[in-house]
Amino acid sequence: MTHCPISILSAVDFNDEVIPRDDLVRTAREMLDEHGYVQLVNVPDDFHYVDFASEFGDFVPNYGGPVVGDVRPEPGMEDVYHAGNTRPLTPHTEGYDFTTPPPRYLMLWCVTPASGEGGETTIGDTKPWIEALDDSDREHLYSTVFHWKTTDGIARKGLDLHTEHPVLEDMGAPTPTVRFSCNNLLHEDDDVAVRLQAEWQRRYADEAVWIRYHRNDVLLWDNWRVLHARNAFSDPQRHLRRLQIRPAGVLAGVQG
Ligand SMILES: [Fe+2]
Known part of the structure; x- marks a missing residue:
């Protein structure tokens, strides 16, 4: 089942005039708080992506x-x-293989969309899923330190990262900070983690929103709350750019 996004923000108004930056940022924040993500559309070619993103925190370098x-x-x-x-x-979620807190926000923007089928970024809001956990499972996910590894692709590039932390932590946001992976959370025989992966993958398949990019579109989401994934594609020209953002003034972020 596919779900179309509803948290969509236009970078230009009904008169095709560019919306002032501060207004755009304010509305994007409101939509992020409500839905956990926002898709920015009608983005002009001269849009200042990095400047826009800097309103949400400091940048975390990519691998x-x-x-x-x-x-x-x-x-x-x-x-x-x-x-x-x-x-x-x-x-x-992004950054389960970081020893630092994971990036609060992820921002992707589309340089070249995939032609043909596939290539959507999909996102799923864990807020109702966490609320649906029974109390003992939720407590287990807060209190159990799991082992995690990085992706096979990053390991091949020479970064064989391993971390230890729970699935859920409180980091000062209105919702718990989630770290999740279907394949790099090394839970061995932990029943709660096994059930969580099965249940969240099932709900993700049913409820995830599919973001199909047009050129210049932006997708910004709360990585402490929202899971993301990608549909396969065939066009080798597909090209996105990405920024990882942590709260301003925390740890060693790159000033936006
Ligand atoms: Fe990712």
Whole structure:
């Protein structure tokens, strides 16, 4: 089942005039709080993506150092679980393999959309899913320190990252900070984690919103609350750019 997004914000108004930056940021914040994500459409070619993103916090470098990352198929990476190929990605949060708190927000924007089928970013809001957990499972996910590893693609690039932290933590946001992976949460025989992965994948398949990009579209989401994934595609020209954003003034973020 596919679900169309409802949290959609236009960068220009009904007169085709560019909406002032502060107004755009304010409305985007409101929509993020309500829905956990916002898709920005009708984005002009001269839109200042990095400047817009800087309103939401400081930047966290991508793997290998680039602050603005590229998401596009990379040679020699088609056979592993990795964002830099054309294969699907399973639901996850970003940064479960960081020793620091995960990025609060992720922002993608579309340089070249995928032609043909596929290539959507999908997102699923965990807020109702956490509320649906029974109390003992929720407490277990707060109190149990799990082992996590990075993706096979990143490991192949020489970053064999391992971390230890719970699935749920309170980091000062209105909702719990979630860290989740279908394949890199190493729970061994933990019944609660096994059930969580099965249940959240089932709900994700039913409830996730599919974002189909047009050129210049922006997708911004609350990575402490929302899972994301990707549908497979065939067009090797598909190209997104990405920024990871943490709350301003926290740890060693790059000033936006
Ligand atoms: Fe991701």
